[in-house]
Amino acid sequence: MADHNKEVDQITGVETTGHEWDGLKELNNPLPKWWLYIFYGCIVWAIGYWVLMPSWPLVSDYTKGVLGSSQRAEATAEFQAAQAERAKMGEKLMQASLQEIEDTPELLEFAMAQGKIAFGDNCAPCHGTSATGALGYPNLQDDAWIWGGSLDDINYTISYGIRSGNDDERYAEMSAFGRDEILSKEEIVNVSSYVAKIAGIDPDPKADLDAGAVLFEENCAACHGEDAKGLRDAGGPDLTAPNYLYKRSLEGIEAQVTSPKHGVMPAWIDRLGETTVKSLAVYVHSLGGGE
Secondary structure (H helix, E strand, O other): OOOOOOOEOOOOOOEEEEEEEOOEEEEOOOOOHHHHHHHHHHHHHHHHHHHHOOOOEOOOOEOOOOOOOOHHHHHHHHHHHHHHHHHHHHHHHHHOOHHHHHHOHHHHHHHHHHHHHHHHHHOHHHHOOOOOOEOOEOOOOOOOOOOOOOHHHHHHHHHHOEOOOOOOOEOOOOOOOOOOOOOOHHHHHHHHHHHHHHOOOOOOOOOOHHHHHHHHHHHOHHHHOOOOOOEHHHOEOOOOOOOOOOOOOHHHHHHHHHOOOOOOEOOOHHHHOHHHHHHHHHHHHOOOOOO
């Protein structure tokens, strides 16, 4: 039986609840049944979750739930499984030669992934994320490799470093011809201009290139070769290459002859281990440079 005391809104034809605020009256519109069913279902689902799964914190523990599920235990198990698989692949890398790693798709994929991460963590600060280097840090994507760019050469260099202090380091040191007064200022200008000329750089027009050639043969050819294309056994870089480790200009050559800079690369074998160093060698070799 309708309650005739209820007020009906004239616009909508819906009864009001009798509540009014500042002239605003609330219509008596019930919630849709589908919304109520979902709401009640969520309550039932929540109660079931509280019973089955870990959910309620206690003073020093938490309720474990009937199922005893633990995401931490699942994550730990997955991590341990991944570690076991990684150890298994690492053992295979240890036993394989560098060439076998490159020739075996499964090993190559693992080595490339591990090498890329190791490069980003340890090598990119000096060589750049794209391995193109910077002033004083070699470009690993070109073919100008002082100590050789083969897989074995790269692996050895990464392992023991350059002027690193390791017993098996690669070591070469250029004489300070100006600082130690081995050559006069005029002789430095002559030999620097000679090197610039054969490197395709404009020499000093006042320099004596013939005298510079003699000075080069007497002082530089032992490490850089008579043709200035470098000697790997001596650690002498190719002076005719387009990429110089330091400034490639007449001024840069004179500065290096006068008081040379000597970079240092750490020995990574003890820090990273043989497996990671192998992976790094394979990754660096894949960048496009090397041999």
